Amino acid sequence: MSEAYDAVVIGSGPNGLAAAVHLARAGRSVHVIEGHARIGGGTRTDELTLPGFFHDVCSAIHPMGVASPFLKTLPLEEFGLEWIHPEVPLAHPLDGGDAVVLHRSLDETADAFDASSAKMYRRVFAPLLGKFEETLTDLLAPPLRVPRDPLAVMRFGLRALPSTLASARAWFGDEKARALLAGNAAHAVVPLDRPLAPNAIGLMLMLAGHACGWPVAKGGSGRVSGALTAYLESLGGSIETGRRIARMEELPRAKAYLFDTSPSALAGIAGECLPASYRRRLLAFRHAPGIFKIDYALDGPVPWTAEECRGAGTVHLGGSLDEIVISEREVHRGIHPERPFVLAAQQSVCDESRAPAGKHTFWAYCHVPSGSTVDMSSAIERQIERFAPGFRDRILARHTMNCADYERYNPNLLGGDIVGGASDWRQLLARPVVAAHPHRTPDPAIFLCSASTPPGGGVHGMCGYRAAQEAMRGVLAKT
Ligand SMILES: Cc1cc2nc3c(=O)[nH]c(=O)nc-3n(C[C@H](O)[C@H](O)[C@H](O)COP(=O)(O)OP(=O)(O)OC[C@H]3O[C@@H](n4cnc5c(N)ncnc54)[C@H](O)[C@@H]3O)c2cc1C
Numbered sequence: 001m002s003e004a005y006d007a008v009v010i011g012s013g014p015n016g017l018a019a020a021v022h023l024a025r026a027g028r029s030v031h032v033i034e035g036h037a038r039i040g041g042g043t044r045t046d047e048l049t050l051p052g053f054f055h056d057v058c059s060a061i062h063p064m065g066v067a068s069p070f071l072k073t074l075p076l077e078e079f080g081l082e083w084i085h086p087e088v089p090l091a092h093p094l095d096g097g098d099a100v101v102l103h104r105s106l107d108e109t110a111d112a113f114d115a116s117s118a119k120m121y122r123r124v125f126a127p128l129l130g131k132f133e134e135t136l137t138d139l140l141a142p143p144l145r146v147p148r149d150p151l152a153v154m155r156f157g158l159r160a161l162p163s164t165l166a167s168a169r170a171w172f173g174d175e176k177a178r179a180l181l182a183g184n185a186a187h188a189v190v191p192l193d194r195p196l197a198p199n200a201i202g203l204m205l206m207l208a209g210h211a212c213g214w215p216v217a218k219g220g221s222g223r224v225s226g227a228l229t230a231y232l233e234s235l236g237g238s239i240e241t242g243r244r245i246a247r248m249e250e251l252p253r254a255k256a257y258l259f260d261t262s263p264s265a266l267a268g269i270a271g272e273c274l275p276a277s278y279r280r281r282l283l284a285f286r287h288a289p290g291i292f293k294i295d296y297a298l299d300g301p302v303p304w305t306a307e308e309c310r311g312a313g314t315v316h317l318g319g320s321l322d323e324i325v326i327s328e329r330e331v332h333r334g335i336h337p338e339r340p341f342v343l344a345a346q347q348s349v350c351d352e353s354r355a356p357a358g359k360h361t362f363w364a365y366c367h368v369p370s371g372s373t374v375d376m377s378s379a380i381e382r383q384i385e386r387f388a389p390g391f392r393d394r395i396l397a398r399h400t401m402n403c404a405d406y407e408r409y410n411p412n413l414l415g416g417d418i419v420g421g422a423s424d425w426r427q428l429l430a431r432p433v434v435a436a437h438p439h440r441t442p443d444p445a446i447f448l449c450s451a452s453t454p455p456g457g458g459v460h461g462m463c464g465y466r467a468a469q470e471a472m473r474g475v476l477a478k479t
């Protein structure tokens with residue numbers, strides 16, 4: 001009997017949808033099965049607080065979406081996706097009413113620092129920016145490959161290798177420049193005194209800011225998955241929601257199965273289709289600490305003391321380099337920081353469709369130990385009030401989610417891990433296991449396509465795209 005589909009994708013996060021789109025574009029029959037009632041995984045938008053306030057439940061800011069070598073090739077604007085760029089990508093307020101800003105322009109960013117830090121900023125970033133596209137394409141490929149531009153990758157690697165703490169102190173005397181690097185590196189959810197991952201992720205985000213900006217999706221991040229879905233359906237692909245898969249036997253017949261799931265879920269679902277030794281390695285995959293998030297409906301804009309923060313899409317609230325280093329270190333030691341590093345987004349400053357006229361949405365989270373159910377609302381609000389006194393008076397409603405809430409919402413977010421697995425240097429290379437073709441498994445029909453594969457977390461679709469390429473080169477090439 002012939003298979004019903006060429007490929008079945010389990011999970012409709014941005015990676016599952018990217019995999020499905022790539023296969024459907026190649027003329028393959030594809031069916032996506034999503035466990036949640038709605039498609040999208042980490043790209044959904046909901047009225048979480050009050051009617052008329054549209055909040056991004058997970059992802060909000062999309063430097064990697066707009067820069068993604070795969071998403072860039074898709075006609076997603078025709079299917080409802082519009083990127084909106086705030087006045088400035090990122091602001092980072094400091095005590096005393098000052099703020100450091102990541103502008104689109106490298107020079108404008110550097111000019112705010114003292115002369116020697118400005119010179120160093122240009123020396124570090126300008127050569128990397130000149131080769132941004134080439135470097136990004138190489139860095140978003142599986143790690144054990146010969147890069148297309150080895151020199152550019154080597155230049156990036158030399159800057160990324162040391163810890164952020166060491167680099168920030170060696171490169172910059174100016175506290176503002178140090179804080180800017182630290183805030184970006186903290187997206188890695190790895191302590192900033194560890195090598196490679198924090199600096200690599202921080203540098204890449206800053207370069208993306210200079211090269212492409214940090215946009216939001218007009219109407220909400222749900223438009224990213226909405227556009228991918230609409231495009232997929234236009235190519236003949238089909239989608240089914242509200243069906244959580246627990247065993248291979250529940251799946252329709254197909255030549256290839258692509259799992260947009262955690263490694264442990266794949267091990268459980270695939271069972272004896274995969275050798276016990278490989279399943280053990282999947283189960284040994286380590287997850288990152290979790291997050292606690294608050295979505296606010298506000299009566300007006302956030303009353304930032306620093307003018308520069310008012311038009312920024314993203315705001316990093318954590319003060320100095322040293323302060324951010326301590327708070328991220330505490331999280332990894334199982335401590336809930338009193339002064340957490342807070343990542344905040346104010347989508348409604350550039351996207352009026354997010355809230356009723358004159359009102360605003362505000363999205364803020366901090367890192368917490370894995371699985372935490374501690375309410376971090378007060379700690380987060382103290383950090384916001386520190387840089388925006390009077391913030392609390394603007395709150396109309398709030399909606400919170402802790403690690404357990406996130407894991408219930410999406411089984412990929414194990415213990416509240418939002419990056420698909422710890423992204424320290426070992427798991428940047430071994431994602432989910434050390435392999436030349438990490439999206440493949442020992443069963444030629446089964447692939448892993450989630451953020452637990454290279455290149456890791458973020459809305460860029462590259463994990464799904466790479467897994468789909470592997471399926472096309474492998475089991476689907478024969479048919
Ligand atoms: C709070 C938060 C904030 C974030 N902020 C940003 C941001 O601003 N910018 C950014 O780029 N990234 C951000 N991210 C990260 C980004 O959302 C993820 O890296 C990305 O969504 C991963 O995509 P994915 O397709 O691998 O998995 P997911 O998006 O997690 O999707 C997996 C899907 O698979 C489904 N699924 C899992 N198991 C099964 C099963 N057994 N059967 C059926 N369906 C199943 C799930 O229900 C889910 O819909 C954030 C994430 C969170 C949670």
